[in-house]
Amino acid sequence: xxxxxxxxxxxxxxxxxxxxxxxxxxxxxxxxxxxxxxxxxxxxxxxxxxxxxxxxxxxxxxxxxxxxxxxxxxxxxxxxxxxxxxxxxxxxxxxxxxxxxxxxxxxxxxxxxxxxxxxxxxxxxxxxxxxxxxxxxxxxxxxxxxxxxxxxxxxxxxxxxxxxxxxxxxxxxxxxxxxxxxxxxxxxxxxxxxxxxxxxxxxxxxxxxxxxxxxxxxxxxxxxxxxxxxxxxxxxxxxxxxxxxxxxxxxxxxxxxxxxxxxxxxxxxxxxxxxxxxxxxxxxxxxxxxxxxxxxxxxxxxxxxxxxxxxxxxxxxxxxxxxxxxxxxxxxxxxxxxxxxxxxxxxxxxxxxxxxxxxxxxxxxxxxxxxxxxxxxxxxxxxxxxxxxxxxxxxxxxxxxxxxxxxxxxxxxxxxxxxxxxxxxxxxxxxxxxxx
Ligand SMILES: [Zn+2]
Numbered sequence: 001x002x003x004x005x006x007x008x009x010x011x012x013x014x015x016x017x018x019x020x021x022x023x024x025x026x027x028x029x030x031x032x033x034x035x036x037x038x039x040x041x042x043x044x045x046x047x048x049x050x051x052x053x054x055x056x057x058x059x060x061x062x063x064x065x066x067x068x069x070x071x072x073x074x075x076x077x078x079x080x081x082x083x084x085x086x087x088x089x090x091x092x093x094x095x096x097x098x099x100x101x102x103x104x105x106x107x108x109x110x111x112x113x114x115x116x117x118x119x120x121x122x123x124x125x126x127x128x129x130x131x132x133x134x135x136x137x138x139x140x141x142x143x144x145x146x147x148x149x150x151x152x153x154x155x156x157x158x159x160x161x162x163x164x165x166x167x168x169x170x171x172x173x174x175x176x177x178x179x180x181x182x183x184x185x186x187x188x189x190x191x192x193x194x195x196x197x198x199x200x201x202x203x204x205x206x207x208x209x210x211x212x213x214x215x216x217x218x219x220x221x222x223x224x225x226x227x228x229x230x231x232x233x234x235x236x237x238x239x240x241x242x243x244x245x246x247x248x249x250x251x252x253x254x255x256x257x258x259x260x261x262x263x264x265x266x267x268x269x270x271x272x273x274x275x276x277x278x279x280x281x282x283x284x285x286x287x288x289x290x291x292x293x294x295x296x297x298x299x300x301x302x303x304x305x306x307x308x309x310x311x312x313x314x315x316x317x318x319x320x321x322x323x324x325x326x327x328x329x330x331x332x333x334x335x336x337x338x339x340x341x342x343x344x345x346x347x348x349x350x351x352x353x354x355x356x357x358x359x360x361x362x363x364x365x366x367x368x369x370x371x372x373x374x375x376x377x378x379x380x381x382x383x384x385x386x387x388x389x390x391x392x393x394x395x396x397x398x399x400x401x402x403x404x405x406x407x408x409x410x411x412x413x414x415x416x417x418x419x420x421x422x423x424x425x426x427x428x429x430x431x432x433x434x435x436x
Contacts, residue, residue: 021345023396028403033395036416040124041387042424044366045144045275045313045337048128048379049114049135052371054094059374061283065341068094068374072385077376080120080384094376101377115140117380121387124421125430127366129216129275131176138211144275145207147215147263148222149176150200151256153189154242158249159222163285166222193232193239200259201266208270213428214311215267216275217260221286223253225278225295229302230258264299268308273427278323279314279338293323306331309427311364314338320351324358333427334359337368340386340393348393352419353400360415364424365390394419 023029056068064070068090078084081097105113118126118140128136133143152159152173160167180203181189190196204215219225235258238251247255267274278293280286293316299305311333316323320339327334334355339348355363367390369383398412407415425431 023346023392023399026399029395029399031409032398032402032412032416033392035413036391036395036420037122039417039420040122041365041391041420042430043123043126043369043383043387044311044335044364044424045368046126046128046366046379046383047130047368047370048117048126048141048383049110050130050371050379052373052375052378054091054376055373056090058372062372062374063342065343066372066374068376070341070374070385072389073376073381076381076384080381081377090376097377097381101380110135111137117383121384123383123387125424126383127213132179133210133212136211142213143207143211144214144216145212146176146218147204147260147267147274148218149173149180150203150263151219151259152177153196153259154239154252154255155246156252157246159252162249165285169222191243193236196239197259197262200263204263204266204270204272208272212272214273214275215263216277216313218277219256219260220277220279220291221281223256224287224290225276225292227260227296227299228254228257229261229298230254232258235259261299261305264305264308264310268305271429273309273311273333275311275313275335277314278312279317279319281314281338293319293326296326300326300329300332309333311335311427313366314368315351315355317342317351321354321358324355327355327359327362333362333364333423335364335366336390337366340367340390341382343393345389345393345396348390349396349400352394352397356397356401356415356419357406361418361423361426363419364427365394365420391420 059067059069074085074090077093077097081100083093083097083100085093108116126141127144128141129144129146131146131149136143152170156170160170181199183206184199184202186199190199235255238247238255241247242252242255264274276296278296280288280291293312300310309331312323312326313335315334315336317339323334326332336352339351343351352363367383367386369379369386371379372382375382394416398416401407402409402412
């Protein structure tokens with residue numbers, strides 16, 4: 001009768017409440033999570049304050065972590081807005097939460113509302129990616145403007161025709177560029193390359209004075225991340241010709257290669273770290289071979305740019321170990337954002353474990369929280385959710401390293417503190433006056 005006890009055990013287990021997220025019972029995990037919960041984070045990459053339109057019909061095109069049905073978002077609606085999802089009706093819960101949000105926003109004002117949100121998520125500072133600095137206070141929310149906007153000085157039909165997203169994206173870029181040209185006191189985009197580069201450098205200086213803490217390239221969506229070493233002479237010829245006759249795609253890319261490298265140098269001189277989207281991204285037009293993080297090799301190994309700090313936004317995903325390896329270079333940093341919603345906690349912990357093994361002093365806590373169409377209410381719902389699950393993944397990764405004898409408990413806590421904010425403080429030159 002050896003089978004009876006086993007059968008009884010199985011029956012007893014089946015009757016019990018299903019247990020999810022079992023790592024929460026692990027004492028090692030709990031000790032680490034509790035210690036690190038006291039640390040207020042710097043979020044290296046967000047799109048907070050941007051407005052979106054909630055559209056659960058987008059769910060079918062999205063990975064699970066960007067769907068309205070992700071239980072993490074229901075938890076945020078319940079915990080942050082007192083609006084639980086009932087009977088699976090996310091839209092009704094979102095509508096109730098939106099009312100609470102509007103009431104809070106009018107009572108606290110936008111500045112107070114976002115400060116309150118950052119306190120709730122234990123975020124000291126969030127970097128915000130957007131073209132213009134409107135809505136950014138320069139203290140808790142800090143601006144990362146898009147350097148990609150500076151790479152389209154000429155008519156770009158050869159690039160626009162590649163896809164509908166290229167057409168609308170480049171049109172928007174050129175509208176933004178016009179505004180920067182006007183802000184520089186110019187009537188039109190400069191007529192020659194030398195004057196255009198002077199405008200680009202003056203714009204970087206002005207962005208810095210306006211509170212920019214880094215610049216961002218999102219070119220992986222539009223072109224290859226290989227930036228060739230193009231001579232000034234060739235770039236000047238292309239610039240002059242492209243003003244009157246359309247450049248081919250290859251010619252336009254060569255001009256961009258030259259401009260991008262000038263920006264890498266100029267950003268370094270101004271102590272503006274360079275953020276580069278280096279991973280897969282929102283489908284359907286991104287080309288995976290072009291977005292491959294290894295395409296950055298020629299720039300990242302070039303000593304002329306060793307004084308510029310580069311941040312691999314989204315960490316080379318899915319080539320995370322290449323990203324982790326690249327972060328061994330003194331001037332390269334690793335941003336974990338977007339993997340925060342793409343991967344469940346144990347999978348994200350697996351990525352973080354890899355990066356922690358290679359370059360723990362280079363890993364930057366970051367979410368990429370945004371107002372994706374599947375996110376109810378707005379970017380803050382996703383941010384609330386991702387701050388929680390990402391901290392959990394970090395503690396889980398560190399617990400694994402302690403358990404495997406790679407580091408001891410104290411070293412793991414110190415590593416976690418650096419990931420949450422110490423590394424970012426070093427990168428951006430901020431002192432750690434608050435929030436410990
Ligand atoms: Zn982003």
